[in-house]
Structures are given as structure tokens and as C-alpha cells.
Amino acid sequence: MDQISQWLWKQEYWLPPGVSWKDMEKMENSVRPLPRDLLFSLSLAVGFITLRYAFERVVALPLSRVLGVKDQNRFKVTAAPNLETFYMKHSRQPTQNDIASLVKQSGWTHRQVEVWFRNRRNLDRPSSSKKFCEACWRFAFYLVAFMAGLASLINTSWLRDQRECWRGYPQQPVQDVHYWYYMLELGFYWSLLLCVSIDVKRKDFKEQIVHHFATIFLLGFSYCSNYIRIGTLVMLVHDSSDFLLESAKMFNYAGWKKACDSLFVIFAAVFLVSRLVVFPSKIIYTTLVLSMEVFQPFVGYYFFNALLLVLQALHIYWAYLILRMIYKFLFLGKLDKDERSDVESELEDEEEEEEKEEHRSSWRKRKIVMDSRLAMLNSSCVLNNLTNQKADVNRGLPKAR
Structure with a gap:
């Protein structure tokens, strides 16, 4: 254990050449x-989880009701062990062959099995209130953190001149x-x-997940190496x-589309400038x-580094998604979804597929009805033509006699 500790804390890993731990x-x-200070952050994490709960x-859920966040009605599903095990x-989305097999196992009709799976998926979908509460918690922390961080750095020399980050390092x-x-x-x-x-x-x-791990490693390592x-x-x-x-998400869940769109545009501008201009030109260039x-x-x-x-690679990926949203906003006139992170979860993607499938199914039904009506019209026209031809023949018989 001592050998691992000595290897981990070798001064060549953490400190520049010519500087030792004794210095x-x-x-x-x-x-x-001090590296042991990082253990305190784990205690703070437990405190944050309790505070978030x-x-x-106390705050987010009542605020969601004030802003008019509405949850969709959820239908309870009938107990079906075979279907639950498959689910x-x-x-979550069985194929037609799977449904045929489940029909034989459960003794239900094809339609009943489809409805059961649809209602079961709805139960697992996060409600708008839950998503609003998560966004509200993150909004509160990021706002307080930004204001506190700006206040702590406003009078520092390295905020204006990044060379000061290394003076005396x-x-x-x-x-x-x-x-x-x-x-x-x-x-x-x-x-x-x-x-x-x-x-x-x-x-x-x-x-x-990659972002959280990179951030934690970045903060922990920079603290131990005094990259503070x-x-x-x-x-x-x-x-x-x-x-x-996070504020744009909150208004999106509340149905305030204009406020959501406005905040998203402001966010997009700040994000693109701070992450694609300031971060590489000031932070990465400095380090x-x-x-x-x-x-x-x-x-x-x-x-x-x-x-x-x-x-920075994650910033570029998210910037691509944001630019897609800006394109939709400018040329389609609306912001339907938050491409960057929140609106399209896995279950919500399934919901979109269901809506598309229902749309295709309804179109097929309408097409069948239209085809049957056209067939009826065609047969009616054929009968009319035959009737008219028979009448013409009957009218021509006396003349022939």
C-alpha cells in the first residue's frame, strides 16, 4: 500500500521540474x-443530495404548480406477469412477432397487448413536474455559483491577465x-x-457521464497541483x-414557449461565445x-490539458446540437426540442416512434377507406354504364322490328 501511495504521489507527476513537496x-x-481536503467534497455531495431533496x-414543486406545469394522465396497467417479464x-417495444407470441402466452387479443405495452411505457416516462424540479435545482445552484464565483474573482489580477495564473506557481x-x-x-x-x-x-x-468524470478529475487534480x-x-x-x-427548460416544461425561446437564444449566444471563443482562446491557450x-x-x-x-470536444458536440436548434428556429420559426440534453430521453424517443407509427397506421386506414370508396364508385359507374347500354338496346328493338 505504501508503494502505491509513493508511486501515486511522486512529485514528478504533480509538480513542475525543480519543485518538490518539501518546497x-x-x-x-x-x-x-492539501489532497485530504478532497474528502470533504464527498461530505458536501451527501449534503447537496439532502438539500436537493x-x-x-418545498420550492421547486410548488413553483411548478404556480407556473402551470401539467402532467399527463397515466393509466394503470393490469397485472400481467408474462408481459411484465418481457418488458x-x-x-419496451415488442415486434409484431413478439406480440404474436405474447398473445398466445397471455390469452389476450393483439390489441390488448399493444395497449398494455403503451400504458406501461407511459408509467416509466418522467413527468413534467419531475423534469421541472430537476431543472429548477440545477438552475438555483448554477446561478448562485456563477454570482458567487464572479464576486470572488472580480478583484483578482488573473481574471484580467491570465499570465498572473502562473506568477509564483x-x-x-x-x-x-x-x-x-x-x-x-x-x-x-x-x-x-x-x-x-x-x-x-x-x-x-x-x-x-464523460463530462461529470472529466470535471471531477479536472477539479481534483487541479486542486492538488495548485492549478486553482x-x-x-x-x-x-x-x-x-x-x-x-436550465431556466429555458423550466419555462419549456411550464408551456411558456415565448419565454423559453427567448432564453434559449440568449443561452445559445452565451454558450457559443464562452465555450467556443473564450474557453479555447483564454483558458486552453493559457495552460x-x-x-x-x-x-x-x-x-x-x-x-x-x-x-x-x-x-472542449464536448463543447463542440453540444454547439453542433445548439446550431441545429438555431437553424430550426430561424427557418422553421419554432423550437420544438432541446437538442442539447433534456427533452429527448430514451423513453421520449420511443414515444415519438409510437406517434409516427400511429400516424402511419391511421394513414393506412384512411387509404383503405379511400380505396374502398373508389372501388364502390368504379363499380357504380360500371353498373350505370351497363344499365344505360341495356336501355339503349331496348329502345332500339322496336325500330328494328
Whole structure:
């Protein structure tokens, strides 16, 4: 165990060449980052989960009713062990062959099995109130975090000149306000990761998991390596647009389309500027290039920048989805869905497929009715022609005699 610890905390991994842990110990414990401080963030994560539970019920849920969030009616399903087993272990959307097999097993009609699966899927779909409460909680945190982070950095030298992030590095004292800024952000992302299994599953679920892990590793490593100055700028850039997205989601669930569209446009502008312009030109350029004016590359330098590049790749992916939404808004005149994360979960994709299938089915039914009516008209025309021809023949017989 000691060998693993010695290997993990080798100074060549965490500190630039020429700097040792003994040099860091010359700083007072109250002003230098200690790796054991990260354990405190796990306690904060549990506190955030508890606070979120209370917030959603005391604040978010009543607010959803005030804003007019409405949940769809859900129909309870009849107990059917065979169908439930198939639903849980195989597929939520059985094929026609599966339905035929289930009809034989259950003794139900084809239509009854289809209705059962549709109602069962509806029970698993997250309600609008649940999604509103989640968005409201994230909105509250991101807004408070952005305002607090901006207040803590407004008078710092490195907010205006990023070269100040490396002046005296790594022996830079840590202010209490930045220590708490780090711990609260780290605890919040731990809470998001711990609750990912019970939260609404997003369309970009895998990307969100990668984002949470990259953020936690980024915050943890930057804290231990005393990359705190540049780390505070990374957090500020991210928080600047996230609360706008969550507010747009809240109004979307409440049915306030104009407010949702307006906030989404503002969010898109802030996101594209902060993540595609400010983040690479100020943050990544600072860590990749300007830091080299102070120290030579080391393992931590490559690891930290690799995590930043992972975040930037996610920014580009989400920017692509946002630009698709802007295209729909400009050329189609509406914003139907939040392509970036929230509206299209897996179950909601299934709902869309059901609606398309119902539309195709209704079209087929209308086509059959139209074909039958056309056939009736054609047969009627044929009968009329035969009748007219017979009448003409009968009228011509006396003349022939």
C-alpha cells in the first residue's frame, strides 16, 4: 500500500521540474491545498443530495404548480406477469412477432397487448413536474455559483491577465473564498454523478457521464497541483451559460414557449461565445502556451490539458446540437426540442416512434377507406354504364322490328 501511495504521489507527476513537496510544505497549511481536503467534497455531495431533496419538494414543486406545469394522465396497467417479464428483460417495444407470441402466452387479443405495452411505457416516462424540479435545482445552484464565483474573482489580477495564473506557481497561497468555491463545485458534481441513475435519462447521457468524470478529475487534480487560479476561471466560464439553459427548460416544461425561446437564444449566444471563443482562446491557450513561460512540461501539465481538451470536444458536440436548434428556429420559426440534453430521453424517443407509427397506421386506414370508396364508385359507374347500354338496346328493338 505504501508503494502505491509513493508511486501515486511522486512529485514528478504533480509538480513542475525543480519543485518538490518539501518546497510546498514551506507554505502554511492554512494557505496551501492539501489532497485530504478532497474528502470533504464527498461530505458536501451527501449534503447537496439532502438539500436537493428538500428543495425540490418545498420550492421547486410548488413553483411548478404556480407556473402551470401539467402532467399527463397515466393509466394503470393490469397485472400481467408474462408481459411484465418481457418488458423488463427484453424490450419496451415488442415486434409484431413478439406480440404474436405474447398473445398466445397471455390469452389476450393483439390489441390488448399493444395497449398494455403503451400504458406501461407511459408509467416509466418522467413527468413534467419531475423534469421541472430537476431543472429548477440545477438552475438555483448554477446561478448562485456563477454570482458567487464572479464576486470572488472580480478583484483578482488573473481574471484580467491570465499570465498572473502562473506568477509564483506552484507556491501560490489559496484564499478561503476560492477554497470554498472549489469544494462546493466539486461536491455538486459528485452529487450529480451519484444521482445519475435516478435522474431523467437524457439523450446525451453518455456525454454527460464523460463530462461529470472529466470535471471531477479536472477539479481534483487541479486542486492538488495548485492549478486553482486557472481552475476558478474554468468554473466561471462553465457556470456563465448553464443557468440560462436550465431556466429555458423550466419555462419549456411550464408551456411558456415565448419565454423559453427567448432564453434559449440568449443561452445559445452565451454558450457559443464562452465555450467556443473564450474557453479555447483564454483558458486552453493559457495552460498550453503561457504556462511554459514559467515552467517546463511535466506529467500534470499533459494530464490537465488533456482533460481541458476533452471538455472542449464536448463543447463542440453540444454547439453542433445548439446550431441545429438555431437553424430550426430561424427557418422553421419554432423550437420544438432541446437538442442539447433534456427533452429527448430514451423513453421520449420511443414515444415519438409510437406517434409516427400511429400516424402511419391511421394513414393506412384512411387509404383503405379511400380505396374502398373508389372501388364502390368504379363499380357504380360500371353498373350505370351497363344499365344505360341495356336501355339503349331496348329502345332500339322496336325500330328494328
